[in-house]
Amino acid sequence: MKREEIKVCVMRVGGTNCDAETQRAFQELGVQAETLHLNELIKRRNLLDYQVLVFPGGFSFGDYVRAGVILARWLSAELDKELKTFIEENRPILGICNGFQVLVEYGLLPGFEGVSAYPEATLATNIPQGYNCRWIHLKHENKGKCIFTNKIPTGKVLHIPVAHSEGRFLFPKEKEQQLLDKLYENDMLVLRYCNESGEYAEGSYPTNPNGSFHDIAGICNREGTIFGLMPHPERALYWWQQPDWTRREQVPQYGDGKLIFESLIDHLTKRF
């Protein structure tokens, strides 16, 4: 499949944000991208016309009940069949920030045994409490399974911002270590919070901005085709989005966020 033939659906509902930035990131890299409201997709469009589905950031449905859960259940009620086919055909799904929360609440991530009926993890209230918007560092942990990062060398440190109140990734306390081992065994761990030199945050704030277990910032499913992350790669695409561009002598044309979109597009051009 040629790059310009790829069609990306960025799904919007009341309360989502950064959908326009996400759409623009894909368009900047030469693929077709549309922002569609969920109702539009249910009533007038076909999800299977797209190769990629993206859940952008924000506060879908006002984060009522729990961040991401209303959209997740709405999807399972209205688009379950199409979504199952989408997943079975290994078409990529990306969840950014609130989108990550949606994927976890739906049961798509971590999805150790496929889609789970009930969530296997949670993105809980930040510790320290409050909305945290800052540039952070992330270490790429994946060894090649995740199609969204397979152009990024393992161990590379990325600089991308976060902006959320509920980003503390947790497993059930009694199974914490067992499930973490499973993440490693299946190469599902993708991003961890670290400092500029790549040393893990070990839970320390603000290097780990939310108190996430094992400094987890992003994971993928067993197949590597569904990826959720708390940081916003679409806010780290252009040079002029970098926080220090006025102080640097030479600024690269693109930021680290581009690597994520580029890896995905590269995969699609080879796979389909």
Added chain:
Amino acid sequence: MKYRAKIEVSLKPGHSDPEGETVARLLKELGYMVDAVNVSKVYNVLIDAQTLREARSKAEEMAKRLLANPTKDNYTISVEEQK
């Protein structure tokens, strides 16, 4: 028949409750002798069902499918007939 189900969702013991901690800190500032505050959410749901048992089972399903995340939440349910 109409039944009223009260579904209360609270954090599991051991899970930190930053909202509760903030409220506890403020209550102390205001001069109250407070050891701890735990925040929970209550959903009052009016349910159509044939029996109390059926209403309870529906409320249970609602809690599992939507209102509580088993990783961090506990829930309790009480059901009574709507007069």
